[in-house]
Amino acid sequence: MGLKEQLEADQREAMRARDERRLSAIRMLRAAIANFEIARTDRKNPQYGKPVTEEDLFGVVQRELNQRREALEFAEKANRSDLAEKERTEIAITGSYLPKQLSRDEIRAEVEQIIAEQGREFKKVMPLAAQRLRGRAEGRVVNEVVRELTS
Numbered sequence: 001m002g003l004k005e006q007l008e009a010d011q012r013e014a015m016r017a018r019d020e021r022r023l024s025a026i027r028m029l030r031a032a033i034a035n036f037e038i039a040r041t042d043r044k045n046p047q048y049g050k051p052v053t054e055e056d057l058f059g060v061v062q063r064e065l066n067q068r069r070e071a072l073e074f075a076e077k078a079n080r081s082d083l084a085e086k087e088r089t090e091i092a093i094t095g096s097y098l099p100k101q102l103s104r105d106e107i108r109a110e111v112e113q114i115i116a117e118q119g120r121e122f123k124k125v126m127p128l129a130a131q132r133l134r135g136r137a138e139g140r141v142v143n144e145v146v147r148e149l150t151s
Helices: 005-017 020-039 053-079 081-095 104-119 122-133 139-150
Strands: none
Touching: 005 020, 005 053, 020 053, 020 081, 053 081, 104 122, 104 139, 122 139
């Protein structure tokens, strides 16, 4: 079952269970995916005409997750515990739709393999690492590991 179908089924389930927080998070994800698909139909978009893959959809979910984390940070700085709790719930729900994320050690092993093939130059290693680990690891963590290993 693809991500879109999973979201649709989970939305129906959340509606039946009257789980407002889960329903809200799922609707937010489905809207972000719809906006992404609509953006692909714009001739000015560099990805115009290309089919939307599951990897693209996981990228949308990852972006939404990053936005929730940023909103959580701001809510905590503003001492808004009500908003912080809402964001934590949305982070947990949104994160459940991503594939299992690699650990730091697994990322390190992948990056070491790339370094063995390409050399220690950051500008060569980082794009390859980002491409290979897209959807399986958070970009910030990949960047940190690549910086550690190339310096």
